[in-house]
Amino acid sequence: xxxxxxxxxxxxxxxxxxxxxxxxxxxxxxxxxxxxxxxxxxxxxxxxxxxxxxxxxxxxxxxxxxxxxxxxxxxxxxxxxxxxxxxxxxxxxxxxxxxxxxxxxxxxxxxxxxx
Amino acid sequence: xxxxxxxxxxxxxxxxxxxxxxxxxxxxxxxxxxxxxxxxxxxxxxxxxxxxxxxxxxxxxxxxxxxxxxxxxxxxxxxxxxxxxxxxxxxxxxxxxxxxxxxxxxxxxxx
Numbered sequence: 387x388x389x390x391x392x393x394x395x396x397x398x399x400x401x402x403x404x405x406x407x408x409x410x411x412x413x414x415x416x417x418x419x420x421x422x423x424x425x426x427x428x429x430x431x432x433x434x435x436x437x438x439x440x441x442x443x444x445x446x447x448x449x450x451x452x453x454x455x456x457x458x459x460x461x462x463x464x465x466x467x468x469x470x471x472x473x474x475x476x477x478x479x480x481x482x483x484x485x486x487x488x489x490x491x492x493x494x495x496x497x498x499x500x501x
Numbered sequence: 502x503x504x505x506x507x508x509x510x511x512x513x514x515x516x517x518x519x520x521x522x523x524x525x526x527x528x529x530x531x532x533x534x535x536x537x538x539x540x541x542x543x544x545x546x547x548x549x550x551x552x553x554x555x556x557x558x559x560x561x562x563x564x565x566x567x568x569x570x571x572x573x574x575x576x577x578x579x580x581x582x583x584x585x586x587x588x589x590x591x592x593x594x595x596x597x598x599x600x601x602x603x604x605x606x607x608x609x610x611x612x
Contacts, residue, residue: 390544419600429545429588429602442599477544490600492544 388412390493392478398499404466407496410459411480419479419490420453420463429477435461468500505589510607519576521606523589526570531593534565535600536574538585545588545602548574579610 391410399405411418419434433443438455446453450469455461465472475497479490506524513519525534535550549556549563551572556563562575576583588605 428604429539431599431601434599479544489547490545492546495542495544 390478390480390491392476392493392496394496395494396497396499398501399468400501401469402467403500404464405468405472405498405500407463407476407478407498409461409463409478409493411461411478412482412491413459415480415482415491416458417481417483417490418455418461419481420461421477421479421492422474423477423495424474432463465498468498470500473498473500505591505603507587507589507603507606509604510609512609512611513576513579515581515610515612516578519579519583519608519610521574521576521587521589521608522571523574524571525589525591528569528591532591533593534563534569534572535590535592536561536563537588537590537600537602538583539588539605540582540585548587579608581610581612584608584610 390412393408416437420432421429422432423429430445432445433453434441435455438458451465453463475495477492477495479492481488481490504527533550533552536548537545538548539545548560549558551563551565553565553569565572586605586607588602590600
């Protein structure tokens with residue numbers, strides 16, 4: 387299995403630009419999570435989906451952030467417009483419900499720099 | 502979810518056992534103890550979890566005290582590749598999906 391795939395691995399953009407981060411979860415996993423990691427705040431959960439439906443978006447910082455999961459194999463996290471304080475590493479993770487296994491598997495992350 | 506307390510940093514010599522403590526004095530009966538680690542520039546990686554019995558897998562052992570107020574993650578023969586930040590997380594296994602990461606313990610394995 388290829389694991390959770392995220393793209394791009396690095397993104398540098400200018401303030402005000404739209405940024406789209408992408409995630410492909412592990413096949414067969416029915417939960418997908420988006421996290422953000424910064425030095426100041428550590429690792430924070432932004433939003434998670436179950437069977438492509440957003441369940442909890444209470445961690446999404448503000449309306450500039452949006453996430454979608456159009457199908458079981460793809461999710462996006464969009465920031466529009468981006469700001470320098472959005473600079474962070476964004477991780478996607480997935481897990482499956484069945485079999486009593488509830489381990490979350492994380493992707494390699496996208497390092498976002500907003501100038 | 503119960504709050505956890507971990508030392509900020511620890512050092513261990515290569516080849517020795519690394520023992521990482523975690524206090525979770527407010528843990529409730531249906532909460533599990535999970536351990537994840539994050540190697541530099543990578544996503545967090547699951548290590549092990551347990552409820553009240555000691556657990557062992559190919560990566561580590563988890564020792565939970567009888568009162569469940571603390572636990573210790575043991576890496577039996579630490580290698581340089583075990584240098585990472587180790588997170589102790591307490592949460593209900595069923596239903597709740599969130600993993601709330603604290604600051605963790607930065608473990609450095611020295612040659």
